[in-house]
Amino acid sequence: MDELKNKEEVVEEVKDTEVPLDKNVRLMSPTRMVVRRFFRSKLSILGLIMCISLFVFSFLGPLFYTEWGEIELDESGKTEYSISETTYEVNGVEYTLRQTTEKSLKDNFLAPPSSEHILGTDNEGYDIFVRLMYGGRISLIVSFIAVFLITILGVLLGGIAGFFGGVIDNVIMRLCDILICLPGIPILLIISTILDASNIDAKYRIYLLMIYLTFISWPGTARLVRGQILSLREQEYMVAAEAMGYSTPRKIFKHLVPNVMPQLIVSMSLSLGSMILYEATLSYLNLGVKAPYAAWGTMINIISTNQDILQNHLNVWVPAGVCIVIAVLGFNFVGDGLRDALDPKARR
Amino acid sequence: MAEEKVIENFDPEVILEVKNLRKSFPLKKTLTGKVTQELIAVDDVSFQLKAGETLGIVGESGCGKTTLGRAILKLHQPTGGRIIFEGKDITDYNSKQMREIRKKMQIIFQDPYSSLPPRDTVGGILSEPVEVHKIVPKEKVKDYVLDLMDKCGLRDYYYERYPHEFSGGQRQRICIARALSVNPKLVICDEPVSALDVSIQAQIINLLKKLQQDMGLTYVFISHDLSVVKYISDKIGVMYLGSMVEFGTKEDIFSNPLHPYTQALFSAIPHPDPDVKMNRIILKGDIPSPANPPKGCRFHTRCPHAKDICKEVAPEYKDYGNGHCAACHLLD
Numbered sequence: 128m129d130e131l132k133n134k135e136e137v138v139e140e141v142k143d144t145e146v147p148l149d150k151n152v153r154l155m156s157p158t159r160m161v162v163r164r165f166f167r168s169k170l171s172i173l174g175l176i177m178c179i180s181l182f183v184f185s186f187l188g189p190l191f192y193t194e195w196g197e198i199e200l201d202e203s204g205k206t207e208y209s210i211s212e213t214t215y216e217v218n219g220v221e222y223t224l225r226q227t228t229e230k231s232l233k234d235n236f237l238a239p240p241s242s243e244h245i246l247g248t249d250n251e252g253y254d255i256f257v258r259l260m261y262g263g264r265i266s267l268i269v270s271f272i273a274v275f276l277i278t279i280l281g282v283l284l285g286g287i288a289g290f291f292g293g294v295i296d297n298v299i300m301r302l303c304d305i306l307i308c309l310p311g312i313p314i315l316l317i318i319s320t321i322l323d324a325s326n327i328d329a330k331y332r333i334y335l336l337m338i339y340l341t342f343i344s345w346p347g348t349a350r351l352v353r354g355q356i357l358s359l360r361e362q363e364y365m366v367a368a369e370a371m372g373y374s375t376p377r378k379i380f381k382h383l384v385p386n387v388m389p390q391l392i393v394s395m396s397l398s399l400g401s402m403i404l405y406e407a408t409l410s411y412l413n414l415g416v417k418a419p420y421a422a423w424g425t426m427i428n429i430i431s432t433n434q435d436i437l438q439n440h441l442n443v444w445v446p447a448g449v450c451i452v453i454a455v456l457g458f459n460f461v462g463d464g465l466r467d468a469l470d471p472k473a474r475r
Numbered sequence: 476m477a478e479e480k481v482i483e484n485f486d487p488e489v490i491l492e493v494k495n496l497r498k499s500f501p502l503k504k505t506l507t508g509k510v511t512q513e514l515i516a517v518d519d520v521s522f523q524l525k526a527g528e529t530l531g532i533v534g535e536s537g538c539g540k541t542t543l544g545r546a547i548l549k550l551h552q553p554t555g556g557r558i559i560f561e562g563k564d565i566t567d568y569n570s571k572q573m574r575e576i577r578k579k580m581q582i583i584f585q586d587p588y589s590s591l592p593p594r595d596t597v598g599g600i601l602s603e604p605v606e607v608h609k610i611v612p613k614e615k616v617k618d619y620v621l622d623l624m625d626k627c628g629l630r631d632y633y634y635e636r637y638p639h640e641f642s643g644g645q646r647q648r649i650c651i652a653r654a655l656s657v658n659p660k661l662v663i664c665d666e667p668v669s670a671l672d673v674s675i676q677a678q679i680i681n682l683l684k685k686l687q688q689d690m691g692l693t694y695v696f697i698s699h700d701l702s703v704v705k706y707i708s709d710k711i712g713v714m715y716l717g718s719m720v721e722f723g724t725k726e727d728i729f730s731n732p733l734h735p736y737t738q739a740l741f742s743a744i745p746h747p748d749p750d751v752k753m754n755r756i757i758l759k760g761d762i763p764s765p766a767n768p769p770k771g772c773r774f775h776t777r778c779p780h781a782k783d784i785c786k787e788v789a790p791e792y793k794d795y796g797n798g799h800c801a802a803c804h805l806l807d
Binding site: 362363364366367368369370371372373374377381382385386 | 545548550573574575576577578581582584586589590591592593594603604607608650653657
């Protein structure tokens with residue numbers, strides 16, 4: 128009898144210890160697991176650091192580096208004297224003619240890096256360092272807005288097409304096909320010419336162009352979302368949601384869209400890089416941000432005005448190029464890292 | 476919008492009546508959308524089910540069991556026939572009206588892995604239907620859900636966990652809890668145990684039985700496992716190629732199977748004693764394609780007793796006493 132009692136106690140003890148042990152197992156939400164896997168990759172941390180430092184540089188930089196403004200010319204140009212000598216002979220007498228030219232320059236252009244200008248000045252006399260910051264602002268803001276708009280449009284239209292299917296799906300997808308067929312750059316050239324003719328403030332034309340870019344870029348996201356939703360819609364838990372009697376908006380936004388988010392986040396971070404590149408290209412082609420406002424693309428475009436700058440004044444255009452590379456690489460690293468972290472098959 | 480039809484002379488004990496239910500899926504369409512070829516998944520199925528009873532539906536895979544279950548819930552809109560639930564004809568209900576009915580009829584799916592949303596906690600999964608259908612006041616939802624989890628054998632600290640942390644059996648308990656969270660009267664169990672191993676199957680079956688007694692549930696239990704169906708059902712329907720070939724109480728069907736298909740099916744139940752000699756009726760050939768069913772009796776291609784009439788005329792589904800129905804020419 129005693130033995131039996133002991134046994135029961137033992138059983139109870141086991142039960143008691145089992146419960147807290149089980150309770151202590153750390154809860155891992157899917158999001159937490161993704162974050163953990165993301166930070167396990169060195170490349171994605173590097174990418175994150177690159178992106179964050181660019182943000183800090185562009186948005187906080189001008190608050191601390193206040194000596195020069197974006198469109199503030201360095202007017203400390205010096206007066207230069209040049210002496211030329213000509214010798215010639217008249218009736219056996221040799222004459223030397225000395226000619227002094229006084230050249231007064233208002234702007235201090237193409238100055239080499241110094242304590243006054245960290246990266247020197249460009250061909251107009253603007254401080255390159257501060258223009259890098261403002262150029263970064265434009266690039267980042269514009270690409271974020273564009274990606275944001277592309278995502279909203281893509282999720283909305285792709286989601287509707289995927290969920291409802293049939294005629295709606297057909298109409299939206301054919302619209303996508305048409306938009307994908309449109310050649311981007313030629314139409315941009317036309318729009319840019321129209322904007323030039325209609326005297327739109329140089330500050331805003333880049334935003335208008337990015338809206339156009341959004342308009343032709345959403346089909347990619349829409350296709351991605353539609354494809355995902357088409358496959359998720361057939362999952363049994365969506366049948367279960369139908370059986371539970373949930374409303375259609377609830378099914379789309381609480382059960383489908385959250386499950387598309389992983390792919391969406393990856394495509395967003397990857398397209399951020401390509402949007403920055405697009406913006407730089409537009410500015411380089413003089414379609415985007417126009418002088419005197421700064422953009423990385425326009426800063427590189429300076430080389431087209433003077434061969435000498437390309438060869439002898441690397442400080443004028445290399446930093447902008449480096450910034451573009453950092454931005455695009457950074458966002459791509461983050462995107463790749465996220466893709467690996469969100470891949471459910473790669474559980475490590 | 477369909478008028479709410481109350482069926483006259485309706486037996487109040489009958490919770491679900493299915494009349495000549497038919498569901499077909501289009502296979503080929505012309506450009507104008509006219510269906511030229513279709514797959515008849517459920518053909519002319521009728522039965523009545525009383526409250527508190529369990530109807531077991533058996534048949535080999537592809538015979539339309541699952542489609543029947545889903546058509547009753549109107550997850551597939553039936554192509555023909557009527558579904559009468561609690562005296563109301565719900566066949567033509569629109570999705571808004573159905574949302575109300577969903578509270579009363581629920582489904583448990585076969586695959587406990589894909590039927591739970593992966594990005595939600597157990598607490599979230601179970602609270603959502605309670606909140607959507609306003610089963611209890613908002614502040615009481617958590618207590619209600621914890622109580623429900625306790626009933627279904629889930630520990631309270633599972634509340635914060637995600638489905639991927641659980642085994643198949645526990646997931647199926649979550650599915651059962653979700654189905655029962657809205658206090659349904661009728662639950663369609665669509666092969667709820669076939670994805671689980673045998674020891675877990677027993678646990679889940681016993682849980683379902685216990686919950687049936689506690690909550691007064693009516694089950695439509697779809698399975699291909701005859702021993703499970705024998706254990707849990709009061710009535711049994713045998714399906715072959717989309718149609719019900721035999722229907723009756725468990726006792727009638729097991730002791731006196733009328734239809735040759737039922738006889739063959741039951742002869743295949745394995746016996747735990749290896750010394751018992753089994754008289755297996757071995758059917759020849761495969762189940763014909765439901766897209767192109769044979770003429771006459773659908774079973775005649777495999778029936779050991781097929782006569783000439785079977786190839787030409789489809790047998791009538793008739794009552795052979797005491798609600799034991801079958802469709803076979805041999806019985807006439």
